[in-house]
Amino acid sequence: MFMVTMKKKMKAFIFFLLLGIQGAAAVTHSMKYFYIASSQVPNFPEFVSVGMVDDVQIDYYDSRTEKDVPKQDWIARNTDQQYWERETAKRRGTQQWFKTNTEILKQRFNQTGGVHIFQRMYGCEWDDETGKVQAYDQFGYDGEDFVARDLETGTWIAPTPQAVITKHKWENDRALTAQEKNYFTQICPEWLKKFVHYGRSSLMKTVLPSVSLLQKTPSSPVTCHATGFYPNRAEMFWKKDGEELHEGVRKGEILTNNDGNFQMSVDLDFSSVRPEDWQRYDCVFQLSGGNENVITKLDKAVIKTNKGKSEGNSLAMIIPIIVAMLVLAVIAVIGFIDYKKRTEKRPPSQQYYKCYIQRGLLQAGEAYQVGWLCG
Known part of the structure; x- marks a missing residue:
């Protein structure tokens, strides 16, 4: 890691910490x-x-x-x-x-x-x-x-x-x-x-997601999946009795949908939780710049599984995640x-972007040409 670093800002396609974007608010x-x-x-x-x-x-x-x-x-x-x-x-x-x-x-x-x-x-x-x-x-x-x-x-x-x-x-x-x-x-x-x-x-628009609960098998973790949100500065987590959980939680990356919006998910292992205690759990989605959190109560009745009529719906939700993960895998x-x-921490500011693919003294958004590297 470089001695001079930047603080992390985003999770995703690269990953950043939340930056408040709302109307004319400072950002x-x-x-x-x-x-x-x-x-x-x-x-x-x-x-x-x-x-x-x-x-x-x-x-x-x-x-x-x-x-x-x-x-x-x-x-x-x-x-x-x-x-x-x-x-x-x-x-x-x-x-x-x-x-x-x-x-x-x-x-x-x-x-x-x-x-x-x-x-x-x-x-x-x-x-x-x-x-x-x-x-x-x-x-x-x-x-x-x-x-x-x-x-x-x-x-x-x-x-x-x-x-x-x-x-x-x-x-x-x-x-x-x-x-x-x-x-x-x-x-x-x-x-x-x-x-x-x-x-x-x-750039300043905000779109809330649709949120679904998914579970592959009765013994699998429950996945809280949010899709269709914008921008990609968002957070998602599980709560129990109003307190954020960390143990048994697995957060996924923010992925890009074909329409330019985003999706993400967070899993929680409920294998050791008594059925009568499920009502104490909530999945919370927070969008930077949004006025309200999207809270989804853990309810077995609304969980989509691979069984019965819900199988198609569950696969429809999971396939985009798999495709996006394959794309990331290629990268x-x-x-x-x-x-x-x-390089998630960068020279005195953050971010960026940790390099991947994606402009000297040039003009507009052009790539700045530095001198020849090795010569």
Whole structure:
């Protein structure tokens, strides 16, 4: 783990702590970009870029299409064709940068063939009440931290011997240091504010979920499953007699639905609970920015199981979870999830995003190009 870290903010597709978003209430907004370059990963692009604003994907580029495209209507409405042509050109340059340096890193680590992943996550956060801005910039290789910028001191942190040469190279590049400082203190927050303005009606919306109780067999844990909520800053837990439970509880990750909303679940083992005591348990869903909690009383009569007529309904609820988990598993294979978890605390602000896939002194939401890594 890097010596300079950030506090954890989100659980999910990456995971964050709750941030209050409600109407015009004060909130910390974020803009993050993720790059992932892969070598010899079957059926996966050699390079992928994804941009996120407040944990909502705003653009996508990969080496197969070689075209950067908007992923939100509010982004498309507020940008022109020239903007996306510029973004595409920059992504192509970044793609080549990562390809070249992936090969250099393989040499540094005395590697020849095999699967290898080189990642970058960077971005900034802005508190719309205090105006405070924090930023982060880090790289990972094969699921391990490689190098990260301490933006307060202008130095780089090298947790592995192979990264020391990069640390010295970048710290001795005064032009690069000045560019990064300008990007993270001026350009990044300026574009973040623009994007938040463009997508305010969408980014600030709140949608409560539908909640169901599921149980595979009479002896299985009871799953409290919430789906269709927005945003993904939410929490879910079990209570007994009004007190939150921790023992016997298993929380799932927040997963993305096909419609852009989210789902999550929390399991509780009731095998040792007497039937007459079930009424003392509640499943509680809390949505950041929501006015009310969604409370579901534990009741055997409403639990969907794999038996009888409820089997179809239960499977209908479980299948989306399985599909989403498979998607996450594929990402994990290429080292994305591991890296995110290792870097859940970031340079003096948090987050971000623990790297995975998903823009120098550039313009709007563009990827900031740092100097050549190894050279």
